Amino acid sequence: MKIDLHSHTHYSDGHLSPKELIDRAHNMQVDVLAITDHDTVDGIQEAMDYQSEQKRSMQIMPGVEISTAWHNFDIHILGLNVDHNDAQFLARLDQQSKERDRRAQQMSDKLAKVGIENVFEQAKILAGKGQITRAHFARVLVERRVVKDFDAVFKKYLGKGKKAHVKPQWIEMAEAITWIQDAGGKAVLAHPGHYDMTTKWLKRLVEEFANAGGNGMEVIHSHLTPERKKLLADIAAEHNLQASSGSDFHYPNRWTELGKNLSLPVQLVPIWHDWSLVG
Template sequence: MKIDLHSHTKFSDGHLTPEELVLRAHTMQVNVLAITDHDTVAGLDEAHSVQAKQKRPLTLIDGVEISTLWHGFDIHVVGLNVNRQCPEFLARLDGQAQVREARAEKIAEKLEKCGFEGVLPRAKALAGVGQVTRAHFARVLVNNYGVPTMEAAFKKYLGKGKRAAVKAEWPSIETAITWIQDAGGQAVLAHPAHYDMTAKWLRRLVALFEQAGGDAIETAFPGINKTKQELINELAQTHSLLASAGSDFHFPSRWTELGKNLGISSKLTPVWHNWTQFDALGANS
């Protein structure tokens, strides 16, 4: 049974359309897939429409990944099983889109001062139907301005404290949890090992997430080492958080793939333990 509860499409910073993502999930024999674009649910209707025409079963989970700000860190909170048609939720996400647009314009201004002219139209062209993210700017720098890699683009220009970094006015973690739960979903702390923080700060973050009413934490995702894995498993148990698993898939690569290496510890309770929509697949066994 392959369950992947964190993936992206072109409606945020993924490279595949919702249709391509669904077909990729079939190719990789994924049984349960959550599509969790950044601050938008715009790609979900297309994904469901595509899957309805497929002969092979695939349970799609409506999701989102909400950007938040905590002590200067950009923290992401995944929402699973959200109501993608909830008017209040859609209005709140529209506010996030406006914040993202304002940040994109400021990033473009700073990059222009670094000598990169015309970056915003190029970033918007890459984003297409989706919202402009820092990843789009990084791709523009790599594709058009001689920056060698995406990593280099972030390390020199777009990362925290760098020349073109812009701190967005994201909501708090508590606010994101409220939005997700008001929309009928479960709030999951995304990829906790990927934040540039010490173990002490990570403990503070997970404690805050529990106190704010968060439901789960991602304990299985690509690039996590054994030491961090053990710490996150411990924190999940200490704070009575359910365990989630997600590839954070953006495009096929040697590092990430849908449904790959996403097993969670048998000592933890999976976030899907009481879901009913895929009982027939045996995912709860």
């Protein structure tokens, strides 16, 4: 069974609609797909409705990727198998959406001060009905040829300490875990191998996540060396965290693909071990 528990649509910073994402997942022979947009579940029902019309079976797992703050790091927590219709959960996620808009407007104001105007308005158009993210700002600046690529946007304007950086006021990690579990889901530490921190800080992060009641962590995600995979597996085992894997797919490219190379280490308990999966 091919399981991918981390993907994005145009409801956040993905480029594909839920329908397009599902079509691609079918082409890649995925059996279980979690849609985990940033701080929103708005694309879930659309995806489920579309999948119900398909001949090939595939289970859509309702999910979300919640932004949190931890010791000056932006840490993402996946909520897997959540109730995407839960009123309390939706109200809580709306707080995150409002924070995204506040931060985006402040970033736009800072860009205007250095002569780059109306970025918020253009980024909002790119985001459409989805969440506005720094990726939308980056796309605007690249399309305007202010910079040559996404990396240059963050190095010059949006990264920490740069001209248009605005520190987000995200909720704490423990609060995100509570939100997810209150909505019936499991809380998973997203892509721990990608955070710009030392191994010492990574181990501290996982320890605090586990102590806060987190359920699991992604031990397999894109762009990991064999050494990094072993490190993540060892840390997960040390803290009795269940294991998850996901492509963190945003758009078609040569580096990440839905369902590709996501097999878990056999010694770890999969996050889905007690779910009824259809594949």
